[in-house]
Structures are given as structure tokens and as C-alpha cells.
Amino acid sequence: MSTAVTNRPARRRSPITRAAGRRSPAPPGRRGTTGPGTGGASLPVRGLKGLVLLVCCAVVVVPFVAVISTSLADKDQVTKAGGFVLWPDHPSLYAYRAVLSGGVVTRALLVSVGITVVGTVLALACTAALAYALSRPGTFAHKPLLLTVLFTLMFSPGIIPSYLVVKEFGLLNSYWSLIVPVMVNGFNVIVMRSFFMDLPQDILDSARIDGAGEFRVLTRIVLPLSKAVLAVVGLFYAVGFWNSFFTAMLYINDTAKWPLQLVLRTYVVNNAPLGADNIAALGTTPPPQQSLQMAILVISLVPILLVYPFLQKHFSKGVMVGAVKG
């Protein structure tokens, strides 16, 4: 590993660095690592860095592996291990079949999927429309509208007043209470607006000269050019809707309308027993409680794991636009 590390940076360094490295009083052995970095070049330091990063990654990865393994493990192994297993000997989807064949978890999963899909589509539409409308300085009421959005970044409305507003609108116990209040996030609007303003305006202008209306410009030119930012902002909204827990707890009283996160809290965090009354197809030899719980946990985190790799490459691009350019 050490040779690989010492050989690689030469490619990235500018000629000046190389010359400087040669002239610098550092011993020749150090030359290889004179990149724009902060670490020392010696082997122990590199080893230590590697170790620290390895521990960091392990701390993140191991819980996920253990949870997924336990959800796949059979009863004997779970009993033998005393609850959790790091690797299933005979992986089976028994726990998932039980949990997903009807009952509380299945229903909650459908609710969560529905809220996430509908919410993300509506949120993206509202946010993109607002961001586009705000991306043109000099238009009617541009400044007041922009300030209206910007000020929301400075305060949060508070639990009680938000609850009262949702209640006054008659949204309590309705799925809309989980979608509409969080449909426009000021930060996301600003991120998207900055992206729109950075698009080559000449293209938009030439379309306008050719007679395209604003709607056409937005849908045919601006949005197709903004896939990166749409992906990132869409991910933020989708994760927000999927993860919404407290708003559901606050606004949804009817347990039949619970989204997955509330089910997760009840049956995993608070350890309420999962039995035949809330899971339909448990059969005569039900999977261990532990596996059922971990299966619910995995179901609630798998969608995020699935979209994550596709959107990850856009993160730095999308987030930076709004945050750093500031």
C-alpha cells in the first residue's frame, strides 16, 4: 500500500511542487507526499490515518450489517447468538414474508411510499416553479417575494403554532398534513434558484425570441438542463417525507394511517410485541421477534440505501451551488 500511495501523487502535483520538494530541506524520502495535504509522510502517521478512517467507516457500517444479517437469520442462530448475528448462516426471507404479507407493517409501508411519492412530486413542482419565478431579478415584486423566502431560513414556526394552523385548516388526521406544510423549503428554493441563474441565459433568451412562453422555457429548456439540482433537491424532499416521524405523531391520530417511521418506533424502539394481531401471516412457527423487528428496520432504511448511490454523485454539485456561493 505504501508504494501505491507514494507513487500516485506525482501525477497530480504541479511542476513547481516537484521542484520545491526537491529543494526543500525535507529528507528525500518525504518527497512523495508533498501534496496539498496536512498529513505527515512517515509510515506510522499514514498507518494511523488509515486506522482512524477504517474505524470511522466500521462504526457506520457494522450496525447496518448486523441489522440486515439479523433480519435474515433463522431462529436457531438468533437464539444461539443471544439476539444479534453479524452474518446469517442460513439466510432466509422468512421474516420479510411474514412482515410484508399483510398487517400493520404492510399498510404503513404503503402509506409511507404514497406520501413520499406524492409529496416529492408536489414539492419539486412547487419549489422549481417558485425558484424559476425568483431567478429573474427585476420582475414584478421580485425583492419582496425573495425576502419572504429568505426570512424563513432564520426562524422555525414552532410546534404549537404549526399544530394550530394545521388544525385550523382541518388537516388533522389527513395525509395532507404530512405533505403540504413541508412542501416548500426555503433552502431548497435558494439552491435551485442559484442553479437556474447560473444556466447560460442566452439559450433562454433565444428561445424567448423564437416565441416560446415562460412555461415552455421552463419545461423544455430550464428543467432538462437542471437534472442535477432536481435530483439532489428531490432526494432531500424524498428523504424528508420518508423519514417524517414527528409530524405524523403530532397530526395523525388514527393508527391505521401511520407511516412506517411510527410503526418502527412502536415495535422496535418501544419494543411493543409483534404478534398475530398485527401481523397477518405469522404461521405456526413465527420467526424470532428480533428478526421481525430488524426486518421492519431494514424495510425502513432500504429505500434510502437504494437511491443513495445514484444521487450521490450530484451531492457536491447541488449542495455547493446554494451553500457556498451564498
Added chain:
Amino acid sequence: MAVEATRRLRPGKARGPRPRGDGGGRGGGPAAGRGRLARLRRDRFLLLLALPGIAVVLLFCYLPLLGNVIAFKDYQPFLGISGSPWVGLSNFDVIFNGDPEFVTALKNTLIVALAQVVFVFPVPIAVALLLNSLLSERIKRIVQSVLYLPHFMSWVIVVALFQSMLGNAGMLNTWLAHHGSGGFHIIGDPGLFKVLITSQVVWKDSGWGTILFLAALSRIDTSLYEAAAVDGASKTRQLWHVTLPGIRGVVVLMFILKLGDALNTGFEQILLQQAPVGTDASEVLDTYVYNHGVINGDWGVSAAVGLVKGVVSVALVLGANKVAHIFGERGVYES
């Protein structure tokens, strides 16, 4: 102040007069030359586009601010907001007279906020410096994708994961018990509650927090390192004299945002874990508002506490920003 903020949020291209006029690119002259009505007619479609979004913001961000009036009322749900009687400042008595439960919540909030600033804030900076010093881009990217992941997990998932790993029946403790050791009972221990939630925040958001610092690090002019190397600066000195000054602006900015956010002490996270440790160890202002208002129906008092908390939060942001200006940094917005 706020106008400056809008100006700064515009990318460079939009700054200053554009050759083709600032008025939306329909070939018209500068906007000032037209009547308001004409501009309204010209931009009616853009305004229509803005309408749904602005409506949501007004209804669910600004309208609740009006809901704060119940802090001055004896709110009864069946009377409604306007029907409930005014009671002046009596809802604020818990704050001014130091109601023990409120004092506990305030004390816990301040301790958690301090822990967040002292123990949580530096971690992403350290991780970013460490990542930045890696020479292999590939390893860097892999580590980044792993460390960003927990940020996208809900608090319910994070708490469930922590219970599975560290709980009394969790993986670590069963393993320790198998090997004849006493065990490690951090979950459910009121004394360790703040340590637990602080470490959960570190676990969840340290990786994601590195994004901005890494971006700042990548913008440091490499010629500065070259010059420092020519002058014989060691790696440590380069870190001290080039790297850290290079990211100081972002660090100050993030610190200000953190301070402004200080009183928001992980509401969902704490609410989820309150039951086993009791309110003495775990009640913070947010949970106080929820438990007294929504659960106990003490609407006026909890709205009063929430209002004071909100006002103090805004004051914190403005104050921290002011301090940043005094020290010659740009802060979140110009004043």
C-alpha cells in the same frame, strides 16, 4: 441587511447591470422605465408560477407566527384562537418565576447545546482535514460515501440502530456477557443520557458535516502550499499557516449557524428516548413545549415558552453574526 443578503445570494453573473437589461430578457429596457401595472402584466406568468410556493410559505411559515398570540391567551381548543380570553403575560410566569420543570428543561437545553458546540462541531472539521490529507482520490470517495450515509437516516432509525448495538439486550452487551464481562449500559442510564445523544449526533451528522469544509479545503490555492514548502515549512506548520486560515471563513460561518441553531437540541431524537430515562435528565425546551402543550393541553404556557425560545434563537443568530463582523469575518449576511 436583508437586501444585502439577497444580493449576496445571487451568483456573480447576475450582479451589476446586464447588457441586455435586467428586466427579464424580453427586450424591454430597465424595469424602472415601466409602470408597475405594465410589469405586473408582463410578469403575470412568473407570478402565477410563484403562487403555490409562496402560498405554502405564507400559510405554514408566517401564519403560525400569528398563532403565537395564544401565548397571551388562555387557549381552549373548543373556544378557538379568537374566542379564548386574553390573560396578558401570566403564561410567561413559568419563565419569570422559575418553575422547576422549566428550569430543568432550560438547564438541560443549555448543557446539550454546549456539548454540541464543544464536542460535535469540531468533529467534521477534523474528519475533513483527515480526508483532505489522503492522497488517493478513490479511497477518499469511498470513505465519503460511507460517512455521508447516516445523515439520511431518520432519528427513529438511528435510535433503533443504537439500541440494537448498545442497548442492554443489544449486540455489544450480549457479546460482553458471553465473554464474562459486566456490560456497558449507556442506554437507559439517566446519568449518561447526554453522552448518548451527543454521540448519536456525532454518528449521524459528522460525515455529512464535512461537505462544506472539504469544499473550502479544495479551494485553497495550492501555490500557497508550494510557497510554504519552499520556505521550509513542515506539514504541521503548513496545516497551521495555510490550511486552517484557508478554511477559517467557512468555519466561522458554520459556527454562527450552529450557535443560531443551539437551542434546537435534537427534538425528535430526545423525544424518542425520553421514556426510559425520565424527564429530569432528558427534558429540553422543545420537549417541554410538546409535553406541556400537546400532551397535557397547557397550550398557553407552552406557546409562551416556545415563543421565548424562538425569539432567543433569532437573537442568537443575529448576535453571532454581529460578533463575526467585529472579528472581521463576513458572516452569514452583511449588515
